[in-house]
């Protein structure tokens with residue numbers, strides 16, 4: 558038996574919608590993207606959603622559209638996927654990292670004040686593994702210091718904390734539809750915002766800075782376009798939107814199934830020597846996008862390989878960014894700079910967690926993890 562690290566949930570219903578668009582004349586950004594954007598924005602209770610090719614594009618364009626650029630600093634976490642910091646560098650700004658809370662792996666909001674300088678423009682919090690950071694506290698701090706907030710909500714489409722939903726207290730929130738995310742079209746992303754001006758800037762920036770798009774020219778009387786800003790090529794296509802559309806209806810049901818599995822894992826691992834888990838906080842609706850365990854840092858990779866050998870799909874989310882060569886060279890960061898992120902990054906292993914997991918597969922994962930950690934850890 559082998560339990561894959563991830564299996565998507567795409568099926569017949571998505572295929573039907575995909576086929577319909579495929580058999581139409583218009584494959585690129587058009588009506589289907591518009592329909593998806595409206596449905597996605599309304600799911601998140603936001604005024605606008607802008608469909609893009611990835612969350613990396615979403616982070617990059619949000620910073621660009623909000624005027625963050627050369628010479629600016631953007632505060633973020635080292636315990637995230639590399640895209641979070643790269644997006645900051647794409648606009649010519651400098652990532653300033655702040656260590657994480659050992660209990661949750663999320664950026665430690667109480668340490669942010671100490672790194673704010675006159676050059677600080679924005680904060681990018683990441684809701685790691687689907688557990689939201691304290692957005693009330695963060696937005697108070699941001700307001701006091703005149704900083705923008707762009708949420709990296711790639712893990713946290715479904716999240717809320719103390720009644721606040723993802724995107725609610727931010728200038729923009731960025732989502733991923735990458736292959737392993739809660740809804741997916743293989744690769745894709747979106748920004749949500751309540752700011753109409755920001756949304757139209759994003760729409761222009763996602764397509765080279767052109768004043769009209771192909772759908773405009775095709776469906777209406779031909780109009781020449783102007784280009785007055787330097788844009789990018791990040792527009793979502795109708796084909797991507799078609800795959801995503803009906804998945805929106807499944808978001809909560811799939812979240813609940815992941816929560817059920819996650820709680821089952823927690824109970825099963827609660828008294829295993831050599832295995833710890835991050836905390837689940839009260840007052841939080843967790844996306845449960847990932848399930849991670851923490852093992853002895855000296856044995857992490859051996860346990861990881863042993864689990865793979867036993868047929869359990871695994872991943873490491875994440876080794877902290879400041880220790881990658883790029884950031885060591887660009888930011889001068891080194892080991893010891895962010896001890897909590899290093900502690901989690903050296904001990905973490907992600908296990909299979911997705912709604913399509915069968916009960917027998919879940920028990921298989923539990924058995925193998927217990928056995929391997931007992932033997933090695």
Ligand SMILES: Cc1ncc(COP(=O)(O)O)c(C=O)c1O
Pocket residue numbers: 610611612613614637638640641683709711712732733734735745746
């Ligand atoms: C926390 C986080 N931010 C950003 C990204 C980038 O997303 P995308 O692959 O859609 O660009 C990911 C993707 O895995 C992620 O996990």
